[in-house]
Amino acid sequence: MKIAIAGSGALGCGFGYHLQKGGADVTLLDNWEQHIKTISEKGLTISVNGSKDNQEMDICRPHELKEKMDVIFVFTKSMGLKSMMESIEHIIGPDTKIVCLLNGLGHLKTLEKYINRKNIIMGTTVWTAGIDAPGHTHFNGQGPVEIQNSDPSEKEATIEIVDLLQKSGLNGEYSENVNFTIWRKACVNGTMNALCTILDANIEEVFATPTIDSMLRNIIKEFATVAKHQDNVTLNVEETISYLKSLADKVGAHYPSMHQDLNNNRPTEIDFLNGEVAEASKKLGLEAPYCQQITDLIHAKEAILGIT
Ligand code: NAD
Secondary structure, eight states, X not given: OEEEEESOSHHHHHXXXXXXXXXXXXXXXXXXXXXXXXXXXXXXXXXXXXXXXXXXXXXXXXXXXXXXXXXXXXXXXXXXXXXXXXXXXXXXEEEEEEXXXXXXXXXXXXXXXXXXXXXXXXXXXXXXXXXXXXXXXXEESOOOEEXXXXXXXXXXXHHHHHHHHHHTTSOEEEOSOHHHHHHHHHXXXXXXXXXXXXXXXXXXXXXXXXXXXXXXXXXXXXXXHHHHHHHOOOOOHHHHHHHHHHHHHHSTTOOOHHHHHHHTTOOOSGGGTHHHHHHHHHHTTOXXXXXXXXXXXXXXXXXXXXXX
């Protein structure tokens, strides 16, 4: 199976590494010159759950890859998805599948501008990853990766990708309701990421604050309202709060990626999380004051840090 990883940062390198080990013919695509140079010359150095390895991998800029791919995993940040899709149009054939595991909301709508819905596979992953230096990444956890075809006719093709993910050690699972999974993951990012970033604290510290219940409830209510109106997804607010608290117990010492993005002077994905809920609410004639305020605060912090 010919696979391209469109956006080979932390998660993209981790997926590319595993898929190649699982027998796929993988090409990493990226635009970060130093990262491309290091991987081309010295291979990808990766630590998987603490175990270090180095693997030769094909890597180039998107326009340099000429063949049509069987499957393309997109792994940009949310705000980079549109421009990445523009730069990979030439490697998309009539049956090429795009797998999207980005955090955030609204990506199906973006992808549909470039590719027929029947070839879009949406999902989430709870693998975590980071970049230590160009060409050096780490990849942690046990997964899973949950995916589902956006069109009912493509279940068989999606199960083939699930099998490849399994064979590659990425713990693929076929999801019968990926929209629910995407919304629930958005609730995780829209609460933990946003609050830890604004409060400059780790998850354990934020979840120990006396106001945690009302902060979570106010945000999740807004996510649940839009999920219902827009995608007919039912998010039970109290069940989601319990889920978040159980997750917080497991990853308390962690500073979420949004916090790390600001520390590294990189823009956040807030517009695709709380910002998307605030915008969608306006379009539905509703209000989402908590998500709007959180979005404004994160953008204010980006401005203070001079991040554009
Ligand atoms: P990333 O920032 O590591 O990579 C995204 C792109 O940014 C890549 O093209 C990468 O090469 C580029 N990039 C990264 N650092 C750069 C630098 N210093 N200079 C120039 N370019 C640079 O993003 P990611 O963590 O792989 O996340 C991809 C998507 O997956 C996001 O939507 C994220 O929210 C989601 N996600 C991430 C994780 C995680 O643990 N990293 C987990 C689940 C979901």
